[in-house]
Amino acid sequence: MKIGDIAKRTGLKVETVRFYEGEGLIAAPRRSGGNYRLYDESHLDRLTFIKRSRDLGFTLDQVRDLLRLADDPRGSCDAVDEMAVLHIAEIDHKLAGLQTLREEIVKWGRCDATTIAECRLIDALSSRLP
Amino acid sequence: MKIGDIAKRTGLKVETVRFYEGEGLIAAPRRSGGNYRLYDESHLDRLTFIKRSRDLGFTLDQVRDLLRLADDPRGSCDAVDEMAVLHIAEIDHKLAGLQTLREEIVKWGRCDATTIAECRLIDALSSRLP
DNA sequence: CTTGACCCTCTAGTGACATGAGGGTGCATA
């Protein structure tokens, strides 16, 4: 598999795959005569793991941790569990923040004024902080 | 007002205030004999506006637009309105994404396995993409 | 007169890539 193929199969961009290699998240693959990267199924598995973890919102550092844990089949599952729980807490925090924010904006309602001078949105933004 | 005072009153960090000046979001204030920045109420207003906009999730470029609009009291309010609507749409998109993500993680349930080899979380992450 | 809180400029780092320059490879078609 060339880098374009594996990118397509994982849903990553070509540049991102190279970036992950530079970051040490995946091993450098062998090269073709023309110096092209050649990947096999093990790379596909690893990149899939990374892609899914990233899609779930884990940072690259967290992905590094998950990979280390996943690489030891006899290790304990507890650490993974803990990461998931913490991650959910973070997501809930973000959800709450976005909800509040949405309500804030909706609260302005549609601005029926015609000029900026009477615009409620601009008004709300201009008001001094409490 | 010195930079520390205005930072406290706006809820911004000192470095952020200087950063906004460098970015041209606020005018450079006059200086004291000792080369300290000295701010007045107009700076306070503008920084408050920026801070509130940022808290609501607008990017600095959007803040720039909002400032330009706010600076013309006779201008039309429509553009501001449109930005708010677009912004809400973006927020809804993010909310939906986070919800899905949360469900994904919760779906794994608590991992009652003891070793990584049986861990459902690791399993879910390893599975090939559809 | 010294201490400590505050201020200054300038540079570099963060996360997770994206973009572009300037070139090489490999295969099909004219």
Add this chain to the structure above:
DNA sequence: TATGCACCCTCATGTCACTAGAGGGTCAAG
């Protein structure tokens, strides 16, 4: 054989919105 085209390579730099640090200066209180 030449040529076009899609794909690949490395290396450098840009993105966003700050944040941190080095190395210094200012100012009021005790």
